[in-house]
Amino acid sequence: MDTLTSFSFATVPTILSSPGATKALGQELRARFPNIRQVLIVTDQGFLRTGLADAPTASLRAAMFHVEQFADVIADPPEHVIEEALTLARQHEIELVIGLGGGSSMDVAKLVAVLAASSQSLSEIYGIGNVRGSRLPLVQIPTTAGTGSEVTNISIVTTGSTSKTGIVAPQLYADMAILDAELTIGLPAAVTAATGIDAMVHAIEAYTSKHKKNPLSDGLARQALTLLSRHLIRACENGGQDLAARQAMLLGAMLAGQAFANAPVAAVHALAYPIGGIFHVPHGLSNSLVLPHVLRFNAEACAEQYAELAMIVVPHAEGSVVARAEALAVAMQQFATITGLPRTLRQVGIAASDLDLLADDAMKQTRLLGNNPRPVTRDDAHALYKLAL
Numbered sequence: 001m002d003t004l005t006s007f008s009f010a011t012v013p014t015i016l017s018s019p020g021a022t023k024a025l026g027q028e029l030r031a032r033f034p035n036i037r038q039v040l041i042v043t044d045q046g047f048l049r050t051g052l053a054d055a056p057t058a059s060l061r062a063a064m065f066h067v068e069q070f071a072d073v074i075a076d077p078p079e080h081v082i083e084e085a086l087t088l089a090r091q092h093e094i095e096l097v098i099g100l101g102g103g104s105s106m107d108v109a110k111l112v113a114v115l116a117a118s119s120q121s122l123s124e125i126y127g128i129g130n131v132r133g134s135r136l137p138l139v140q141i142p143t144t145a146g147t148g149s150e151v152t153n154i155s156i157v158t159t160g161s162t163s164k165t166g167i168v169a170p171q172l173y174a175d176m177a178i179l180d181a182e183l184t185i186g187l188p189a190a191v192t193a194a195t196g197i198d199a200m201v202h203a204i205e206a207y208t209s210k211h212k213k214n215p216l217s218d219g220l221a222r223q224a225l226t227l228l229s230r231h232l233i234r235a236c237e238n239g240g241q242d243l244a245a246r247q248a249m250l251l252g253a254m255l256a257g258q259a260f261a262n263a264p265v266a267a268v269h270a271l272a273y274p275i276g277g278i279f280h281v282p283h284g285l286s287n288s289l290v291l292p293h294v295l296r297f298n299a300e301a302c303a304e305q306y307a308e309l310a311m312i313v314v315p316h317a318e319g320s321v322v323a324r325a326e327a328l329a330v331a332m333q334q335f336a337t338i339t340g341l342p343r344t345l346r347q348v349g350i351a352a353s354d355l356d357l358l359a360d361d362a363m364k365q366t367r368l369l370g371n372n373p374r375p376v377t378r379d380d381a382h383a384l385y386k387l388a389l
């Protein structure tokens with residue numbers, strides 16, 4: 001580690017990790033926000049159907065909060081979802097926003113908190129550092145163990161019909177994140193697997209991030225991978241009962257989020273976004289489909305770092321640095337196999353004739369590609385999709 005390298009690190013100031021914590025959400029927030037009355041919960045229909053939003057909502061009401069709910073978030077949220085949530089927030093003069101759901105709900109919650117009290121429009125804040133002023137108080141409660149959005153300064157919006165565009169700004173860090181595994185206990189195995197692999201990718205890409213890799217994000221990425229790799233299969237196979245595995249997954253995803261908020265993700269995500277945007281493949285699965293191919297491509301530039309991570313994910317791996325880097329790629333592919341996720345682009349309905357479109361779109365993800373340890377040309381992107389086909 002080069003200790004002379006300059007870096008800065010930021011994260012959410014308060015993190016509460018406690019199974020069952022959201023049953024007392026009202027008391028928790030009343031103690032922190034004594035003068036607030038109007039609260040908006042941002043969630044989606046899928047989570048609402050679990051009934052798990054009932055207890056936190058009742059607890060907020062018992063603590064004298066007036067609770068409005070926006071439950072129309074859809075996966076990979078398009079702009080109109082944010083506008084609708086914003087209209088509701090303004091109508092009810094919302095004073096505090098709670099994201100309760102997966103990355104999609106939390107990303108919408110961030111933008112509502114930022115825009116509700118602002119004269120800026122959504123289109124003005126795309127990109128890095130374009131948010132002006134402050135935001136409404138914001139509390140994030142993940143119900144998937146994946147994106148780490150509860151501790152990142154990033155929000156991802158589907159713009160137009162297919163493109164995924166990021167907003168990155170310090171105002172997007174929440175005031176508080178609450179990790180409560182009781183909310184993830186009913187998460188279906190396929191969603192658990194895909195979102196868990198997304199979290200592992202955050203850790204891997206943070207650890208090899210080209211410009212902002214730093215000692216804090218390295219430590220977080222390693223700890224995240226330890227937790228995620230040891231508990232992913234348990235959470236998929238016995239997630240309905242195994243609260244310890246579920247809390248470990250939430251913790252791992254959050255730590256990976258802290259890592260990549262400060263050492264950003266790269267080509268795996270750049271290649272995954274078009275798959276999600278154009279073909280509506282869930283974000284974690286999109287990552288998983290291209291992951292082994294990008295790892296092998298990148299190994300030419302960062303085999304040493306992959307070999308270090310292999311010692312965490314596959315501690316029995318032996319041999320040269322290159323052999324251990326390859327063991328990491330194999331191990332990541334095995335997570336997809338064991339958990340029954342699709343392994344090829346064809347399995348999710350993508351054909352050879354789609355690869356040009358995907359490659360063109362991936363090249364637009366310049367924010368992400370710039371972080372990749374090895375430069376990616378358009379030909380490289382096309383070849384990587386072909387390997388994944």
Ligand SMILES: NC(=O)c1ccc[n+]([C@@H]2O[C@H](COP(=O)([O-])OP(=O)(O)OC[C@H]3O[C@@H](n4cnc5c(N)ncnc54)[C@H](O)[C@@H]3O)[C@@H](O)[C@H]2O)c1
Pocket residue numbers: 044045046047050074075076077101102103104105107143144146147148149152153154155156164183184185186187188191195198283284
């Ligand atoms: N902001 C960031 O830092 C960041 C990082 C990575 C990804 N993302 C974005 O996050 C989004 C993906 O988020 P995600 O993978 O968490 O999925 P998601 O939020 O889209 O949810 C996926 C599905 O899981 C269901 N679900 C969620 N919690 C559940 C529960 N506890 N029980 C049963 N069903 C449940 C939802 O209803 C939904 O159908 C994408 O838009 C992606 O681009 C953001």
Ligand SMILES: [Fe+2]
Pocket residue numbers: 147198199202269283287
């Ligand atoms: Fe991701």
